[in-house]
Amino acid sequence: MDLKTSVQVSATGLRAQSLRMRIIAENLANSDSIAAAPGGDPYRRRVVSFRSEVDRASGGMGVSVKGIDGDKAAFQRTYQPGSPAADAQGYVLRPNVNGLVETADMKAAQRSYEANLSAIEAAKGLTMRTIDLLK
Template sequence: MSDFGKSLEISASGMRAQSSRLRMVSENLANVDTPGYRRKMSSFEQVFDDSGETALVRKGRTHLDQSELPKIYDPSHVLAGSDGYFEGSNVNLMIEIADAREAQRSYDANLKMFEQARKMSTALLDILRR
């Protein structure tokens, strides 16, 4: 595979990973008020293509945030116990918004690299055709 092809593949793997991350953040945001919901988190891992030369990135295994769920006092809530408390969600809105912004910016950076490699490849083909 050419160097242009490798750079396209690396950028595409970064975009796929950030897209998966953004999907997970949106799930967390959708469940910010769901009682008992635990925040989903994941990391990225490096993988190599078939040739073993090109290091790609992908979203790693998803795990749940094991921090304590907040206790919310609302005796009228369906899930409230005899003491009037129920477990809320451990999703922090500010953290999720920051993660979404970071994922979007990383996606955009990978997209710019993809477009630049494509333009360079097209320009090289134009030069070779002359």
């Protein structure tokens, strides 16, 4: 695999993990959002899914975003009869965002991002050493 192909493969991983971190940040930012109308649904946690792809021209494997889907987990219900978003029984639906899960996902995405950066640096270093040998 040449430098261009290895950098392209790692770049697909960088783009994918960057999007994943952005979606996680949106989830955390909306973790306290409630419905605008009484009995309505609050913010639904979003999850990024990936798929592997082959670049037919170079033969390199990469990753792309398959989709960004809403998490099907149930919303949390809290009793807040004074809230404008409360239903007839006084319950407010809260987002299905768990801060601990989001933090763990963010850490995993960060590590994957760093691994792709390290792969680019390693490919660049090997190419530089090869050039030095040819001098």
